[in-house]
Amino acid sequence: KNNPDFCTEFKADAEKRAKSQEKQTETAVALRLKGNRYFKAKRYQEALGLYMDSLKERPYCYVTLTNCCQAHLKRTEWADALEFADRAIYLEPSTVKARTRRVVALHALDRLREAIEEAQKAHELSPEDTEIDAQLKALEVESADRDFEATVRKNSRLATPKPKPTVAATATGGINTPSSPPASSIPT
Template identity: 35%
Template sequence: MSATITDDIVKTVLDTIEENKKYETDEEKSHLIKCEANQFFKDQVYDVAADLYSIAIELHPTAMLYGNRAQAYLKKELYGAALEDADNAISMDPSYVKGFYRRATANMALGRFRKALADYQAVFKVVPNDIDAKSKFEECQKIVRRQNFLLAISTDHDKKTVAETLDINAIAIEDSYEGPHLEEKITREFMMDLIQKFKDQKKLHKKYAFKMLLDFYNYVKELPTMVEITVAAGKKFTICGDIHGQFYDLCNIFEINGFPSETNPYLFNGDFVDRGSFSVETIFTMMGFKL
């Protein structure tokens, strides 16, 4: 469902509530909106349900509302948002069992099995006869046990990664190399030269390729799982879909919309490198601008 249609439906619901005026306080209005949201959730219209829960929360936040919105986010596979709502629900009411269940489900989807197990265990203790809670608890328990087993039999505890053993300075640059040269930091001039060489179907030297990979690895490993972006008023933030290794399409986007910079930021959805014939060129261009 498009955002426009969702907004129209939400507006219609709110207008109807205002016309009927069957409330006197924000709490009562919040309850009416929650009831409407519950119906949309039952009808599997999760976008509308989530938006209505959000409005109800603004009027009168409760653990149940956060739990309900978390469930809507789970249905939309927005696991990070669901996790945050579940945390809020538990913070407001530590006895709200569904909050723990929602958080466990979100952590399970995010691969945080040990955290999920702790919450499933808490739910299972409260409702030991609940078939679904028992099933989820046992499923998560099996995964954690398997992880513990694999860790116990692993013999690679002291094994170093390629990033730790690679000596970039030992890699020589041949006199015949005609591509761009990378100094300590990537510059805009380097990126423009690199893009042109890629367009001419020339290659970046492996020494510089390794350096970019290591720099990017060291950069992203310090980032949090979820990075929040604030777009200032009057500024733009361009969001692009999958590139699929289409390097020349990527270049065309930059030529039309401007090259990435601090004042012209981009967000690219996943699938950067599959399918297309220029996947290496695509990912190195994107890494370069990020660095």
């Protein structure tokens, strides 16, 4: 009832796939590590290219996605950085690095409320991390400052009386208002 040829071929195929995956993993790691060396040398574009090559081998590696995010941050490509942070967090929700890098991208995109929410999540995952704590506090202070400035602007608009139309007598005894032409320009 058992087909020995099928079983032998199945085992051989499984071994072949395992070796192929192992080779892909080795290649992906080597490319990522080479990208890290370029990143440390501040050659962010080259590092990003190597990280992307690594992702071709292992597309669901959250560590490499997080590295792509950091390279985009260094290149001030905020939307791209946010995209890679989101991908990394999707794959590994407990990654603090991707979350803190997402905070930087959101802040740079002037999405302060979202940046604060993300910083709070990172702080929950790593409450002992003083850098995350400082980042969160700085964002909260900035938010409070913005709220205060908005309140001041709103109150100053409400408190400023609207100018009343001025009325002045003309040399000929007529009345000038801002909406009427000067008496000298009225045809006689």
